[in-house]
Every structure is written in structure tokens, then in C-alpha cells.
Amino acid sequence: MKLRRVRAIALKELLQTWRDPRSLMMALLVPVMQMLLLGYGVNLDIQHVPVCTLDEEGSFFSQALLKRFQASRYFELVEALKRPGDIAGAMDQGRCRLALVVPADFSRTIAQTSHGTLQAIVDATDDNSAALATAYANAVIAGFSANVQAVAMQRQGLPVQPPALVVQSRVWFNEDLESRNFIIPGVVALVLALVGAQLTSLTIAREWERGTMELLVSTPVTPMELLVGKLAPYFVIGLLDAGICLAFALVWFEVPFRGAFTTLLVTTSLFLVVVLSMGYLVSVTIRSQVGASQIALLLTVMPISLLSGYAFPIDQMPAPIQAITYAIYARYYVTILKAVFLKGSGLAALALPVLALVAYAIALAWLAARAFRKRIE
């Protein structure tokens, strides 16, 4: 392998990327856009669920309960309804996703029987957030009712006892339970795969399409020189993109970073070798830019967004799907990213996923180097 030829190819590739607005945008703008889009857009938490209230009692007691909801950051009281018939309309028009109905005899029933009933109507179009909203509502009401009980017992002169069994949850690694912290490290994998495979998927196909390949194969350049020369610039661009993502994650979204940058650098480099080789392989095989770019998209975005575990936890998937995720190269990198960001794990702790990435990198680079033949057929 002649370094001079590798350098010539790499330089040419960089010049072409620099002069092609589409490639340049892909390389520099996509990471920023993806980061903002996924950082803000894909948020599995629910906050500020719009709530309509129908307070048929209108007592101090009922208002105290509703104030509890107002105080919670999960809910926002948007409208006080007058009639039960208004609920359906408010929900249909999307003015609220939860309706709380306080019956007219609410406080009287509680006073007499020490049991009260409250109706909560949930818009379950999105079952995930409906379940969450219900759970949060239950939590608010439970807190309120514990309060009510304590007050009642004090009134009766009984000592206030803590409940016999209290679950004390302690959340590790993502203490404020922000799903953003969980997702954003994974977005790095998505961005690198998208940009890396897309850019490289064009490089060889472009040479075929523009007729430059015929001349290139008649020069002394070897397939290995071509591979290295073609991938080197995109490797650099990939690292740059990783830097952009990291900066966004840490500075903009304030995702905690507890690991070592070297761990991140080593594993990111491995992942880049995997995606770049894959893009190159696609490009060599498909020979048309449109086709190659679509296949590359198919091989990256779909499996990574669904099966890498970056947003949807793998252990909650059905067993057969879980089995498939082992074949998704990005799953290992996503595992590593989350561990490095949130747990601060080092290479030793991540030996298994790192080894899996190494295996993928070697296999794909080997295939890519072999795939290109200096022939026109």
C-alpha cells in the first residue's frame, strides 16, 4: 500500500465533499438537526398533561384536591367545565387529555364513610402516555388521600402512624429520571451511522455513475489503497460529527457524562469503521448513487432507531425480536454509549460489547476490501 496514493484519494474525496453542498450539509448539518430533533422530539416523559376539571361540589375540599394537580409538574389545569356533557367535546378537540370529575357529594361521602370516589377520564389514544398519566394521577391522589387520612386521625385523637410498608425507590444513573438522558447518548450512534453510511455509500457509486471509475481502475491504485483513501476523510468527518453530538449532549441538553473520553474515542472509532465499511460495501455492490443511498438508509436508520435500544429498551421487546437485536451492530455501541455517559463505565467493564464491535469492524472492513474488483464488466 502506497501512502502517496492513499493521500491523493483522500484529498480528492475531501475536495469533492467540500464542493458538494449536499455532502457538506449531510456531514455538518445532519448531526445538529438530529440532535435537536431527537433531543426535543423524542421525549418519553409526559409533562404538563392538559387537564379539564368538572367540580360538581365546589367545596374547599374539592378545590384542595385540584390544587394538588395544579402543583404537580405533570399536569396543567386548563379548563373548568360546567356540565358532564362538555367532557367528550373537550377531549375530542384535544383541549385536554385527562378529565377529573369531582362528584357533588364528594366531601360529605368522605366525612361519613371515610371513602371517596373521584372519576378520572383519560384519553388513551396514545396508550403509553395514558398509562403514565393515570399512574401520575394515582400518585397525586394517593398523596392527597394520605393527607386526608392523617388529618382525620388527628381529629379523632389517634396517633399518626406511617404506613406499614413504603416502597422507597431510588433511581440510579439517571436520577431525575429524564428520558432525554437515556435517549441522547444513543442519538450519537444514529447520527454516525446515518452520516457515515450515507456519505460512503455515494463514493464508489458516484465514480461509476460519472464514468470516472473506468479511468481509475486503469491506474496502479490497489483496492486496499482505494478503500483506505476513500474512508479516511469520512472517518475524520465522523469523529467531527461525534464531537458535535457530544458538545450538544453535554452543553445544550446537559446530559451527564461520567466516563472517560478515551473510552468514547476508541469505541466511536470502532463503530465508524463498521458503518463506513458498510456504506462502502453497499456502494461497491449497488453502483448507483440513488440505490446505494437508499440501501444505506435501510441498513442504518430503521434497525438502529427500532432495534438498537437507543430509545426502546431491548429487555422489553418480545424474545424473538430481542434475539434479532444481537445482529444489530449498533446495539453494542448504544450499550457502550449509555454506559459511558451515565454509568461512567470503562473499557474493561464493556469488554463484551467492545469485542462485538471489534468483530464487526474486522469482518466488514475485510468484506469491503475484497468487494472491489479492478474490472469493468
Next chain:
Amino acid sequence: MNAPAAAEIVVERLQKRFGRFVAVDEVSFEVGRGQILGFLGPNGAGKSTIIRILCGLLRPSAGSVRVDGIDVSRDPEAVRQRIGYMSQKFSLYADLTVAENLRFYGGIYGVRGAALGARLRHALDIAGLAGREQQLAGTLAGGWKQRLALGCAILHAPHILFLDEPTSGVDPLSRRRFWDLIHDLAAGGVSVIVSTHHMDEAEYCNRIALISQGRLIALGSPGELRRHALGGVLMRVEGHPLERLLERLRGFPATRDVAVFGNAVHVLLDAAAADDEAALRAFLAGQGVADVHVDRAEPSLEDVFVQLVGAQPREREAVR
């Protein structure tokens, strides 16, 4: 037959400017009924601009163009109905049959019903494609494709036919057959304009308009251009080694241009030099170059083209 009595196309002082760029500069010519005129010129000389104006696709900046007595800028639609257009890159539908292609172009020009049937048969006859109506256009050999393209272009019985490099790269036999067809059509009263920079296509034209940098720089029959336009005498000198011969010939006083051509040197001499052949031999002998073979060469259209176009400053290429 070639007497331009009934001029089909009359172009007078045609000018077209794009911004400050003069694409066509005061061009005048006429094409008689049944005449074949060749537009010859380098890329970007203004050939296609003139053709677009003739087709009514572009408005001239100045001057007038009349086709069949109709002013093109007044009534481009009427002119377009009288025009057929065919190019080497003519768009045939490879996955349609011969007949379907013809019918499609008939439809575009609004040829319908009984007229379509008759025209279809006529086009098939002319193109020699009778019996192949059901063959897919994509499976036709090169020469056949060309004739189908021509058939499509003449389906609406145009008075004027534009051909854009119609036979480049085609095998010589097909090319001859094609040009025979064109001559038949011309004999039937169709006026033909051919745009090309292939000299071998130009040879088939009755007259050639040499265009360079938007200007008409020569107009005449191929023979006239070959004989007179050069304004000099072309000599072929064989000898060895060529490089030394070339060097010596540059020093001959009457020499205008020297170039290697195959295993000989072509020298263009000023016509004024009286007995060129003998003078040239004597000169070479005086230079110590013996054992040479000198004779007059028939200038080709390419020689004419290169001399006339090459004499103009090439500022346009630098600007574009």
C-alpha cells in the same frame, strides 16, 4: 431543382442577444423548397439558437424570420405545425412498438382518424419499416432506429425538417441509406436544415452555412467551399522525418499553415504563389531536404472549416 425560386425559409438580419452576449449576429439566408442546408459550426457557435428561433421557441432580438410566408414571431404555432424535428438523441420509447411510437407522435401533432392511418403507412414506407410495426423500438438496430425517428418526425407531413447530427456514429451503409431518404423527402418538396459538426454529414447538404461566434462566415455548396473558401492551395508533402519536414516547410515564404496529416505534411500556401509545386520542391531542395513527394491535395470541408473558423479570435471559449 435547386433554384431557390420558392424560398421556404427567409431569414433576414437575424439577431439574438442574451443579456450582453450576442448569440446570433446579423445572420441572413434563404432555404428554397426542397433544399438541404447544412449548419456547420463549433459547439456554442449559435446553431441551436438559430434553430430554436426558426421553430418559434425563442424570440429574435432583431431581424425577421419567415417560414412559408408566415412571420415566426407573429404566429409561432402555425410555424410549429409545419416543422418536423429529429436528432441523434431523438426520444423514441424503447418499450413501445414501432407503430405505437408513430401513433404517439401522430397524437402529439394532432393527426387523427383516417389521416393517421394513411400517414402511418406513408411514414412506414419511407422509413422502410413496413412489416416491423409490432417490433419494440428498443430492439431495432441503430440504422432502423434512426429511420423510425425520422418517420416520427415526418408523420404530420411537415414542410420543413430539422435534423440535429442525425447520423453520427452510425455505420456507413445505414448513413447512406438515411441520406438517400432525406434526398427523397427533399425531392418531394420538404426543405431540410441539418445542424452538425461532422464533415461527412455536411457533404450530403446542397448548401452549407458555416457559422462561428454567431456569425455566418461562409455559405455555398460543399464543392464551392472546398474550391474557393480556402483562398489558398493545399499541398501534400511526403518525406522523412516528418518533424524536420514540418520545420523546413514553415520557412517557405508562401506558407500559411502546416500540419502533420498521417504520414505526410499538409501545407496551405497563398494562392498568389504562381507555380507552387515546383517552387516548393525547389525550396525544399535548397534546404537540403531531398527525396520528398509533393502533390496538390484536395482540401476537405474540415480544412475549410478549420481555416475559416480558426482565423477568428477565440474569445468566446474564454468567456463562456
Next chain:
Amino acid sequence: MDAVVRASGLAKRFGGVVAVDGIGFEVSHGEIFGLVGPDGAGKTTLLRMLAGVMAPDAGAASIDGIDVVAAPERLRERISYMPQRFGLYEDLTVDENIRFYAELFEVPPAQRRERAARLLAASAMEPFRRRLAGQLSGGMKQKLGLTCALVHAPRVVLLDEPTTGVDPLSRREFWRILYALRSEGVTLLISTAYLDEAERCDRLALLQDGHLRFCESPAELRARMPGALVEVASTSPREVRAALAPLAGVRSVLLVGDGVHVHVDNAARVPQLEAALSERAIAFDAARVVMPTIEDLFVALLGPGAQAAA
């Protein structure tokens, strides 16, 4: 003569189509060898096989004694191949393209600069060195292609239809460079679909349907012309044709721009032709024997009714 390029029995088929069918020839040192034939004759396939970018189905070829099929990589430095489609990077400048190819061939920088300057000067491209290749005219693109192809000083140059789409002026410049190369001892193989260009080659291989029909110099080829070609200038070419076609010894009559070309079996027929026209009172300027063009030869030697001696 020392043959630099040798080919024998080269064959290539694509699916059911035989593109090249058992072609063999030799090209001598410092020769301009033309592969001439219409589109689809097999020129491009032949050149690709010689350039070692396409493996033949059968046959052997060598350049400078190196087996093209077995060791194409050893060939690279010695040859240069310019494909039919403009093979340069349109988004790189003239200089960047030259530099890229020079680097691939490991040309020392000083040598590169010297050669690039010389080649660009010879092709009048000096003022355009910083222009993007995509913004060059067709003729200039081809000249840039040639410059890139020559920057590593190859011994053998293979050019596939380098003058297609190039206007005559640029074509002349192009040939001037080719002749200069020939005088430096470079061997050139050039394919062309323009038969008039074939006249400029030292030797020709006339190809048709993947077969090599004739392989000799233009003069030798011309000597094969059976009979003679007579040009009759006339303003009534159709009548001339009608009068002459039935005559004895007339093989074909072709309408051209200002008259007809009559192919007769013997130059001595000219008086007969003139008599026939005068008899019918058809006006004509002159009837004279002219040199057949390569196209005339192609038709006479390979057209229907010709006994192709292949």
C-alpha cells in the same frame, strides 16, 4: 519491426451478444493504430481488454511483453487508457485533476509540474488551470483527459473515441498532440467512429460486428478499392442517378450535396458516363475520378455484394 502491442484471438461476449469475435493484430513501436468502425463494432470492448480493465473470454494480448490478461497490474505504469466517457472529476479543477492522476502514478512533483506545463501549453489550456473541469467545453475536456493520461509518460496510449463530440478545430489540436507523441516514440491506439479521421492513422483496423475485416494502412486499403469513384457535379443529381445507374460497370450511385458519386468498375468508364448524360441532355459540370474516402472504402469493401476478404 518490434511489435509493442500483440493481440490474438481476443473474444468477448455479453450474454448472447458477441461484442468481439476472435480479433488479432500487432502494433509497432511509434505507430498510430486506428480502430475504425461504426457504433457497436467492438472498438470499446477491444480497448478495454487491452487496457486490462476487462477480462477477455478467450484469446491473448500483451503490451511491451507483459501479458494483459494475467498481469494487468504490471501494465498500469506503462500504458495510459482514456475511456470514451470523460473520466475526470468535474468538481475538481484542471490542475487538481492532473495532480490526482500524477499522484496515483507516483510521478515526482517536479516532473509533474514540468510535464503539465508542457502539455497544457501544447493544448492551449494554460489559462484554464484553475477552472473546474465540469465548466470546460467538450474539446477542452478531451484535451484535459489527454493531459491527465500523459502525465506519467506512458509508452503506450489507448484512446477510446477521444474526438467524439469535439469540433474540428479542437480535433486538429488534439491530433497535433498525438503526432507529437508519435515523434517521441509513443505507440498510440485510437478508436474512432468518424471514418474521415481514419485517414490520419498510420494503420487501420476496420471493425464490423465484432470482426476485424481489414488491417492495413489507408493507402493499402485504398488500393483494394475495386474500380474507381467518379464525382459528377450537377444541379440535377436525381436525373443523373437515373441515367447512370443502369449502365454497365456502374456499381452504385450515391447522391451527395452537389452531385453524385458513381462507383464504377474501371476508371476508363468516365467517357461512357459523360456520353450517357449528354445523350439525355442532363446538365452536369464535370465528371472526374476522385480519391475514395475511408467511408467509400468501408461501403465498397464491407457493404452488401462486396467480397469481404476477412
